[in-house]
Amino acid sequence: MVDWWRSGPQMVRLWLMSMETWSASMVVIAERSAMLGNAAIFPEAFDAKEFNRMVPEKVDAFTRGMMGAARARDPIEAAENALAPVHSRVTANARRLRRR
Numbered sequence: 001m002v003d004w005w006r007s008g009p010q011m012v013r014l015w016l017m018s019m020e021t022w023s024a025s026m027v028v029i030a031e032r033s034a035m036l037g038n039a040a041i042f043p044e045a046f047d048a049k050e051f052n053r054m055v056p057e058k059v060d061a062f063t064r065g066m067m068g069a070a071r072a073r074d075p076i077e078a079a080e081n082a083l084a085p086v087h088s089r090v091t092a093n094a095r096r097l098r099r100r
Contacts, residue, residue: 007074007076010076010077010080011076013080014076014079014080014083017080017083017084017087018083020087020091021083021086021087021090021091024087024090024091024093024094025090025094027094027097027098028090028093028094028097031094031097031098031100032050032054032097035047035050035051036051057089057093058089060085060089061085061086061088061089061090062085062086064085065081065082065083065084065085065086066082068081068082068084068085069081069082
């Protein structure tokens with residue numbers, strides 16, 4: 001059973017991870033949308049490597065997240081374990097795409 005009163009630091013960490021994931025995903029969506037739009041106008045700008053990584057990376061991150069959540073001892077740990085691989089992937093993508 002979760003003692004919600006004592007889980008404050010975990011809740012703050014989960015909230016921060018959620019906000020970082022949300023803001024980084026907005027960067028990734030914007031950058032990739034611009035790339036798709038650019039490739040529609042200029043076919044030579046099509047970045048097959050980038051477009052081919054979109055779906056497999058999501059499947060991998062969500063699979064690892066759900067496996068981590070299944071090993072958790074309480075709901076907060078389950079949420080952190082589920083979000084951690086997605087957070088890691090999306091923040092790395094945002095950093096990489098910003099440098100382009």
